Amino acid sequence: MNTIGDYIRQQREQAKISLRQLAQQAGVSNPYLSQVERGLRKPSAEILQQIAKGLRISAEALYVQAGILEDRPGDSGVRSALLTDPQLTERQKQVLIEIYESFRKESQPASPTAEVISVLREPAAKPAEPAKSSDPWAETTDSAAEPADPS
Numbered sequence: 001m002n003t004i005g006d007y008i009r010q011q012r013e014q015a016k017i018s019l020r021q022l023a024q025q026a027g028v029s030n031p032y033l034s035q036v037e038r039g040l041r042k043p044s045a046e047i048l049q050q051i052a053k054g055l056r057i058s059a060e061a062l063y064v065q066a067g068i069l070e071d072r073p074g075d076s077g078v079r080s081a082l083l084t085d086p087q088l089t090e091r092q093k094q095v096l097i098e099i100y101e102s103f104r105k106e107s108q109p110a111s112p113t114a115e116v117i118s119v120l121r122e123p124a125a126k127p128a129e130p131a132k133s134s135d136p137w138a139e140t141t142d143s144a145a146e147p148a149d150p151s
Contacts, residue, residue, distance in 0.1 A: 003039045004066040082100070
């Protein structure tokens with residue numbers, strides 16, 4: 001697959017839509033769409049969006065293919081590979097991209113939450129807690145924890 005036209009033709013054939021049907025659904029002329037598929041015309045982003053709607057695929061897939069939109073940085077080309085794989089349906093591509101992105105989010109280092117910090121600060125073995133009283137100082141045996149004598 002060399003051009004955006006090749007990609008559009010491939011998607012159209014995979015969807016079992018005729019050139020005329022796609023042209024009508026996309027709101028472009030039949031000769032114009034034929035020229036795009038043959039690589040004689042380069043469609044604008046707006047036309048690509050209309051064609052994507054006619055093909056029922058994401059406009060992003062066509063933008064990436066056409067070089068209008070670059071793949072997201074840092075994804076090592078996985079999104080691009082999925083979007084351009086001719087053996088996957090559009091639904092399969094979207095599901096795989098969602099799974100891929102969820103794995104990437106899971107593997108990103110997260111900032112520690114208050115819960116994680118409290119777990120890290122707790123002693124390894126907790127002593128058994130004494131019975132609770134309404135007075136928090138009543139059952140304390142540690143003299144350092146008792147309030148100072150006000151006199």
